[in-house]
Amino acid sequence: MRIKRILAATVVLASLTTLAACEDGDPGRSATVPPGIGSPSAPAPAPASLAEAQKYVQQYASCEKMGTEPGDSRLPLTDLTTVGTWSVTERGVCTDRTEHGEIIFYMASDMKEFQAGYKQRVMDKIAAGNGSYGLNSRVFVGKNFAVTPTETKTALALATSELRILTCNPTFGVPKGYKKEQALVDGCVLSDFVGSTDGSGSPNFETPQEDPAAAGGASAKPGQPAQGSLGLPRADSLGELKALVHPHTVDCTNMSTAPDAVAVESIDYTPVVQGELLGWGIKERAICGDAAGDRRAHNLNWLDVVRDMKMLQTKAKAAQQADLKDDGRLKATASRLLVGQNIAVETNSPSIRHGLYQLQFLTLNCEPGFSAPAGYRLEKSQVEGCVLTNYER
Incomplete structure (x- = not known):
């Protein structure tokens, strides 16, 4: 039996429910060459404490009034994980005053366990019928901590750091021109590409294709082939x-x-x-x-x-x-x-x-x-x- 299949290398970003508190956004950076293209990957940051993690993030984004209380009203209703799971030893949240959002922090004693926990969460959501869960991931990971910004502009700013976005949805593919690194668990990838359903994330620099839905065919959609x-x-x-x-x-x-x-x-x-x-x-x-x-x-x-x-x-x-x-x-x-x-x-x-x-x-x-x-x-x-x-x- 012979099955003829042509597998495409493309970004398949579904549009249904994603991380409830981590995948909304405002208009993103302009379509210029994204930072870091062509440069070697820097070592992942490894702060010794939550305070040091906050200082690292503050180099790239607004992050004020760190709180660690479980009942902090700034925490999302459907939080990613809690202390005691995925090797998380401490969790905090700060106010992203510039973009009117929050950034949630997770200190992890074992980053491989953290990534495995997130992958399992994604797989469980997909198995339950939410096939697009995690496509627009906002889970930025370092060596021993992770952050999840609620705003797309903040995610774009953090993408210029040495943190990498952890994506475990099997339909995701990193567009050309962006960093792509091996995660600590199979089936996941680390990148600096910020996806979004409204186009406000990272620009896609692959050759555009005519949008056949546009009047006169004059418009183009990023990420599509020039023809065919x-x-x-x-x-x-x-x-x-x-x-x-x-x-x-x-x-x-x-x-x-x-x-x-x-x-x-x-x-x-x-x-x-x-x-x-x-x-x-x-x-x-x-x-x-x-x-x-x-x-x-x-x-x-x-x-x-x-x-x-x-x-x-x-x-x-x-x-x-x-x-x-x-x-x-x-x-x-x-x-x-x-x-x-x-x-x-x-x-x-x-x-x-x-x-x-x-x-x-x-x-x-x-x-x-x-x-x-x-x-x-x-x-x-x-x-x-x-x-x-x-x-x-």
Whole structure:
């Protein structure tokens, strides 16, 4: 069995919930060459106390009135961790007066244990369905301490220090031109790239691509290729498509190609493709999940091998526009169409879509005026008025 996949090196920054108190931001630094590009990495700072850690941070950002009380009102409601976990020996918070935020400090006796604890937190959040958790990480680490600023401008300032941002979401990739270092635990990376959902973080200096959603195509999105696609997956049969997505992304333990099974839909699951497959450009189609039984249908997802991708996208655009007509929003039960070169997957599960983005699938979006922030993939679809993207509002 041969699966043709083109894996892209891109920044896939999802847009859903991230660190509740550590990933908001104001407009960031201007698009000039970021500090430190091309220079060797300096040794990680290792202050002997919380007071020394504060002094180090004060070289780069405002940090006043350090407090260490557990009930300090400046601490976020959903704090990253507490004393006694992840080897944290002391925690503090100071006021970032300049940017009207806070900076939280964690002194750690074992930085590898701290990073492992953060990685596990990210993995747990992803497993619970929050696939974008930690993409816009604000966890800056040194040799024996970590800080989490609440403001993007402060994060940009700290990125010029020897502290590094710890990111453990497996979909994250460091853009060209930024420092990329090995973390102390596998599956995580250290960098000086500050991501953000609103484009106010670090500038992305990779070659821009025309934004097909912009009028006249004159606009450009940072982080995209000058032309063409960063790569989409391919499979030449349902067997190859199943092997590509099962079991880590789409559970196809129960899979059927029977016409009556494929045509199943429920109050919770509405497929994109409905009716005669030939009119949708579909060559082969299967359904994965449990259509019926002791409880109502669940985990329904559809796999398509496509003979005419333009026809499929044209029909899907019409269906999407009909759904948007009433209130400008897609129904929660409506599946989204994620496409590859000659394959597609239909799902209404955000966590499954997140997994498919890792496999380089992109979703078809035909919302009028839709655009994506810097750092997300945004490519031309085969029909006018739609784009292919991994960004979701």
